[in-house]
Amino acid sequence: MGPEFFAHQASIVLGSQDIHGCADVMFNFHMDTVGPFFPARNLRGGIHGRGAADNKGPGVAILEGIERWAANHPPEKRRPRLLIQCVAGEEGGAMGVYGTKQLMELGYHGSLNIFAIPSGGAYFDSSTCSMTLELSVDGKGATDDAPHRGDNASLILSYLCAELARQMGPICSRTDVRMTLAGVATGDMHNRVYGTGRAQFNFSYRTTRSGELVKSAVTSAIETAGFRFVDIFGGIDVFTRTAMRLDQILTVRWLKSGLPVLTNRNADWERKLADAGIKRHADDAETFTCDAMWGQGRGYSIMWGPGSLATNGAHTSSEHIDFADLDQFADQVAALLFIASYEVTGAAACQT
Template identity: 45%
Template sequence: MTVPVRSFGPRDVEFLVRLMDIPSVSPLEGGEAGQTARAQELFAREAEARGFRVLLARAPGPEVLDAPEVPLPVRSFFAAAPGLLAAQPSVVVAMGAPDAPAGRRLVINFHMDTVGPHLPPRLADGVLYGRGAVDDKGPGVAALAGVAAAFAREPAIAGAVEVRLCSVPGEEGGAMGSFGTRWLTSLGQVGRLTLFAEPTGRTFMDSSTATMTLRLRVEGQDSTDDHPEQGHNATVALGFLAARLAGELGGDRADGSRVTVAGLETGSAHNRVYGSGQLLLNIAYPDTGTGALMRRRVTDALAGARGAFRAAYSGNPLTRRVADDWDDVVRAEWLKQGLPTLANRDPAMEAVLRGAGLRRHTPATDGAPFTCDAIWAGGPGRYVCVCGPGRLDRNGAHTEREHVAVGDLAAYTDTVRRTVLRFAHAVGAPLHESTLEETH
């Protein structure tokens, strides 16, 4: 297997293919939990072989899930199978000065878990296909190669700065970084500059939304087609809620929030009235104030929906029972709420990134900010942004079309190399003038 690009060469491609071949599908997506640990072990061994130090390779204890911002489905999942959390380790590797303070530290974060189903890797015409190609093993391996290339180009920076790579689980499956990035941040795995290697078309995006998820349930009685009037018709009630909430909360919003009405489930038989079911509502918000406002709007919309349903359907024998018993059988529960968002600016670190040849992400041309683990990493004295090769939509992330061009990975490797060198220069490391000229 040969690749005509020296900055991301055959060794890098071979390692990435081996890493992608491990089906590290999140257990929250139905994957085997131990496969994530296998992938992390391979990553740590390869990083050591390239000269990195392994600073951490373990999973958190169960107390990491006790915080109220941890999504309810995550807490419930691991409470039912507590041993699985131990098979979800994070790995942190480093190169450079081990005693460098956080102000002279650059951190790169990527996630090892994937969505399901697993898609085995294949390389064709310079394009790598398979699960994790662009989300997020490909960017992680390219970043590893870029950091190593920077220290090889300028060994003198090893005494002045430290670069850490954090490989985390728990990004997919709705985990929201709760037992990966969130935990590492609490341990101090942060720096003056932190890059999250997610697909942005190699722009740097210094804001990230968060999401909250509401589950609407009907918990009533079923009935047969012989007596449909005896059941609490969850299908009609939830279908009504889906349509009404889409109308009241959907559409383009000036405040930057986005609403998705999804996941309606009752049943599939033709000769039965289903008395139970659920509907999911997902809301992305750019800041906590907007999140609180959207929660109030949802509460008001639900109150209005109750009255509207009763007015429209209490006289219909097929729906009278669910209309009359609405307060007893219709329930709303927030599965995910209270997550922070990211919105930060830093002229000095932005200059580092521009000096490395990057431009700032512009929503009008590059798409709206998306939700990722970066929400946990912000804080005083830190600049956090998302920057990676490819685009989530164009490269088929989360679909059977997931792919990335090896050339895009090579370009990102060069981006990381230039960023490391520019960062080192910005915090006082000695660099040859020829090296700085190369980073433009």
Template identity: 40%
Template sequence: MSGLRAEDRDWLLALLSVPTVSPLEGGDLAGFSRAQGLFAGGAAERGLALRRWDSPPPDELDRPDVPAPVRAAAGRDRAGWLAAQPSVVVGVGDPQPTARRMVLNFHLDTVGPHIPPALGHGVVRGRGTVDDKGPGVAAVVGVSRALAEDPSLARDIEVLVASVPGEEGGAMGVHGTRWLVESGCVGRLMVFAEPTGCRALDACSATMTPVVSVRGHDSTDDRPTEGHNATTALGFLAARLTERLGPLAERLGARVCVSGLRTGESHNRVHGTGELKLNIAYHDTAAAEELAVAVERAVAESGAEFAERFAGNPLTRTLLADWSRVVRLDWVKRGLPPLANRDAAMEAVLGAAGLPRHDGVADGTAFTCDAIWAPDRDRYVVACGPGLLDRDGAHTPDEHVRLDDLDTYADRVRALVHAFGAHVRDPAATDHPRSQG
């Protein structure tokens, strides 16, 4: 077993101590460069040299599929905002063509709030432990051990480990992973070190986010009939969208979350503004389009349905009169590609290392991550890492990871480097490009 040693755990705790909460989750950018420096320094101590430290140009955020919250967070100083969240790539081995290169990827940014790390009883607790700094550190340890066991691998294969920003908060990797992929950081095998219980998931959902808003005027509790009651409108819409989209999403194998609803907290006034957010995860673009059409149709028909139900009700009189003017639908995220790929040769390589393929779509364990940007005809892309999102409290105050899980993953990454090297070195190996699902 080649798990984490005391010095590896110290490195992980140091990395976890630096807050890297996504700016889309209210985080401060000050910690990102410091954390990337700690990552690069620790990797160098383990034999992985710095290959890249860069960020995309500002016009990357003008692309039509960039989520609106990313552009809003970047503000006017896009160049400075992006530079404060660099992507870092470390690696070992001589430069190789894609067919002889393996890439591991993890994201440095976390959800909020930051939770300082604590180690005890074989468990590390804190923000980023399982999602996703812990898996990243374990991956580097595994790569390092493999090359220490067989230094000759450095002549035949290249192994890169990428530490990226911009995965959490709905950023979806548009200024981290996508930038690296499109600028050449790709390999025959690409492993995204997300918590999967060391199973390789070769399908990931993408998400889209519709927002229904009311932009009317308030009124006091003494004149409740004179305001555009956003609470009433959006409550009605939440129920109607649940009714319309729930059965459709289930039939299409998608997931709809009717999520944030915000109007106001006062009990003595009518709140005339507010918004209702939905999150829709899907595994194929046809399903996404059918659900998007259903959302648009439901919102378009909601005015007539609301009028039929509440005609003559004095509390909705103003809202009914101005429904088409004050109620609107916007898409803050749409058009992102899901991941679906198969590759017999690389599935065998992963399986030989104790990282078996698992059909996450069939049992509902597939999830959304920035691996969606990586697939192409000459490479196989999987999400595969230690721990489990739900069991280990990812995105909750109880986020943690078991040291045993990190040790196991480090050892299996070590085995994966050896297995990939053996595949590349085998002149009889039949290496067909992956197929798309």
């Protein structure tokens, strides 16, 4: 991904004044969603549809909140500088790499950066991040007439996944890392030896140090599992070829790793948020992965929005949001901007 790729990404930046330079408050929401698509429909007091909670609904509510504030802003008060980012590239594991990350690096951020996300109404000022491991097998298949002539990707991947889960489970528990064994894919016929396939693991970490420790442990676990695989299956006729060719046909790679996490505090903005009736999550145990991580070190960055990922069915076929929650969120956005109007922080605060 180079400059030409980034130049064609669908990100929009709006500003209440000049969009260049540090703003007082920046709002960010993403318009891309997970799949599959399903038609939206009105519910009694709300809406059901892809992106209703994550993240189109909160995005619209931000605009409504800004409009409410602007319509009632005292003319004698200085208006804080606002930035609004509408980005793509947050979902599907993209994590803002070709949306938010680019905009933040170009200087489009504020003293307070608000990343809209269903957070239960209170905000997080820390996030997790994730790294994704892929195991892939590129060998030769066979039929049930001569299964010993094939490279059995199903055997390799199922064994390695089981071994990784067994070895990494306790390590992830000790380091407070969430491990997800995702899809394992080879084939679905009963009379074939599938020679190709892949499996993926996702590891969600709270600190870069814990991420590094787990990544190193994964490398050791795979090496150990490989030795055991050859030892166990090398002497079984139907699997001898598979065991002997393991190093030739197995590829292990990290699709993403080494990405940052968000962890920041700001007493001044925390007070203003509290004055606007916006609570901070006292316990960050329920925080999650978000492109807000790219706001680390660029002002005070928070993850905040109506509804919750679980209760509102984000990423599922039951995704929905109540209009009352969006309305309350819009009111809180307006209240925060009124407080910011009385206590404009100035661009200098962006250098934190």
